[in-house]
Amino acid sequence: MEINEIQRKYIENKLKILEQSKFRSSFHLKKELKEYVTKKGMSQIERHCHDFIIQKLAPYPTIKDGKQTPMKGHPVFIAQHATATCCRGCLKKWYKIPKDRPLQDREIKFIEAIIIEWINKEMAK
Numbered sequence: 001m002e003i004n005e006i007q008r009k010y011i012e013n014k015l016k017i018l019e020q021s022k023f024r025s026s027f028h029l030k031k032e033l034k035e036y037v038t039k040k041g042m043s044q045i046e047r048h049c050h051d052f053i054i055q056k057l058a059p060y061p062t063i064k065d066g067k068q069t070p071m072k073g074h075p076v077f078i079a080q081h082a083t084a085t086c087c088r089g090c091l092k093k094w095y096k097i098p099k100d101r102p103l104q105d106r107e108i109k110f111i112e113a114i115i116i117e118w119i120n121k122e123m124a125k
């Protein structure tokens with residue numbers, strides 16, 4: 001995933017702030033989801049992540065906002081809750097991304113980058 005130094009710093013800062021949220025910091029990858037990541041490989045996880053974002057978050061009007069991301073079942077879902085990229089409501093609250101239009105390419109790239117960064121950090125624990 002290509003992100004520049006400014007974006008990397010922004011992501012690092014956001015992850016620090018998210019860690020201070022009791023709710024956001026309560027999400028972790030359990031053993032079986034870590035094993036899933038290892039089995040699939042990060043490039044496959046990145047593809048899944050891209051598909052979820054494109055299908056469930058990017059379109060406008062948004063379908064069932066706040067309910068489109070399950071609380072379990074895939075490492076990306078867990079990462080989305082941990083990083084507040086689970087729905088358009090959370091994206092607006094945490095990242096000031098407007099809800100009343102489709103996501104832009106740069107926003108999709110950023111969302112994917114913060115999700116993958118969170119998963120990488122979890123995998124290193």
Ligand SMILES: [Zn+2]
Pocket residue numbers: 066084085086087088089090091
């Ligand atoms: Zn949400």
